[in-house]
Amino acid sequence: MKKDESINVYGDPLEMCGDMPMTGYYRDSYCNTCNEDMGSHTVCAEITQLFLDFSKAKGNDLSSPAPQYGFAGLKAGDAWCLCAGRWYEAYESGAAPLVYLDRTHQRALEIIPLDTLKKYAVELQ
Numbered sequence: 125m126k127k128d129e130s131i132n133v134y135g136d137p138l139e140m141c142g143d144m145p146m147t148g149y150y151r152d153s154y155c156n157t158c159n160e161d162m163g164s165h166t167v168c169a170e171i172t173q174l175f176l177d178f179s180k181a182k183g184n185d186l187s188s189p190a191p192q193y194g195f196a197g198l199k200a201g202d203a204w205c206l207c208a209g210r211w212y213e214a215y216e217s218g219a220a221p222l223v224y225l226d227r228t229h230q231r232a233l234e235i236i237p238l239d240t241l242k243k244y245a246v247e248l249q
Contacts, residue, residue, distance in 0.1 A: 141168035142203030155205035163207035168227035178219035
């Protein structure tokens, strides 16, 4: 499992998304990815309750603890590497959380246009 080059959507070095809780496909605090990452956990988002409710309704409960995986559950305000496809689905439903572009992996652009991400950028708010 080789990591893709750690580059953000601007072509700069990928910055850390969050470590409380530890996030990322590799649980290394970055939205790094590789070919085995079928969900493309590449979008660093500031989690909202609206998104947590949306994700739970889609069958992915991110707010409930899963101690067997060392997962305490997410709450609004947490930074988390989301699957690009799920973020885009939330965007189309009006439930997308804000994103940190300097912390979002360039591979997110395979699914989400940069202009769309920029509309939700924390840095531009």
